[in-house]
Amino acid sequence: MRVPAGAIRLALLLLVALLAGCATGPRITTDTDPSADFASYRSFAFYEPLAVETKGYSTPSSQRMKSAARREMEARGYVYDEAKPDLLVNINAYINERQDVISTPQLQFRTYYNYRYNSYVQTAFWADRTDVYNYSEGTMNIDLVDALRKQLVWEGIAVGRMANTKPAARNTRIDSTIGEIFAQYPHRAGAQ
Secondary structure, three states: OOOOHHHHHHHHHHHHHHHHHHOOOOEEEEEEOOOOOHHHOOEEEEOOOOOOOOOOOOOHHHHHHHHHHHHHHHHOOOEEOOOOOOEEEEEEEEEEEEEEEEEEEEEEEEEEEEOOOOEEEEEEEEEEEEEEEEEEEEEEEEEEEEOOOOEEEEEEEEEEEOOOOOHHHHHHHHHHHHHHHHOOOOOOOOOO
């Protein structure tokens, strides 16, 4: 029996879609101030000091976050203006240690000697197997604050599992996470 080429392509397409759906990335949530007039915002600067720079100095990671956020804001038509910004961008990132506890029922057997029958006997019973997995969960917040009113107008949050990565991979992950957060930002500079 011969399978049509169209059926094979459809099966491959469905397999790719299924695998793409299984890809793990950060969970993104956003919150918007409904009273904010996003059409009036045209410029931005970074909040000083950034929340991610808690020690009072910048790090290679915080600089990467700032450049990724600046690139995303400028791609949406906003102009960087330290003197009189309409929006202040604040970035925060932190790591929490988490645990997954998974309990699975298993059929087990116990062997004992039965004196009545002068032989060994096996009995089956159910027992729970519990596995504990430790992992690090990272959270990144990007806040857009109305500079004049000093009020949060939009917040994007990414939460996901952290991996031990080399600096180049970490930079790529920072860029992609900030890109995914801003993909949920529905506004453009001065747009109605």
